[in-house]
Amino acid sequence: MIRTVNRLLLALIGLILFCAGGVAMARGQGWAVPSWWPYNSPHDVLLSRANRLRWRNEDWWWPVVIAALALILVLALWWLLAQFRRARLSEIAINTPDEDGATLNGKALERVLESEAEAQDGVAGARVRLTGHRTAPEVRVRLLLEPHAAPADTLNHFSSQVLANARHSAGLAAFPAEARLRVTKHHAEQVT
Structure with a gap:
């Protein structure tokens, strides 16, 4: 939008x-x-002296001018803040055999992907966001790894199991993903 x-x-x-x-x-x-x-x-001239002084003594003039300027300011701020928001898919279009098509709730798919990612060994937390177009969705994943986790194994399991299941369930030909991995902060263990 x-x-x-x-x-x-x-x-x-x-x-x-x-x-x-x-x-x-x-x-x-x-x-x-x-x-x-x-x-x-x-x-x-753009504004003659008569035009500049025409509404000055009217009671409604200044409130209308202030309200219009405030509205313009609010709309400009809304537009500026909207530039920094990332688009999030609310639904995904799914092809069905009867050609009618169906939709899948985007938040539901995000929650499923998060719960399956967090169920993996070595994953302390996950954040998933669907982006792209409703007919060609993409996924952005942030995985918070525990100190003992192997990043390559965790990422391989996530892409081959979790993403593959989601792609197959939604009937998507492709499901591109961008993953960011981070390790939880931990203190060094003492060896005695």
């Missing part, structure tokens, strides 16, 4: 700036601009 909003906002802003720049350039070159264009005379 955020990609769509970004593209629409950029397209709208770009179109407005392109049109305004084109008309300003045409007017600056002395070319004719449409008669309906508000600034078609070389002596026109």
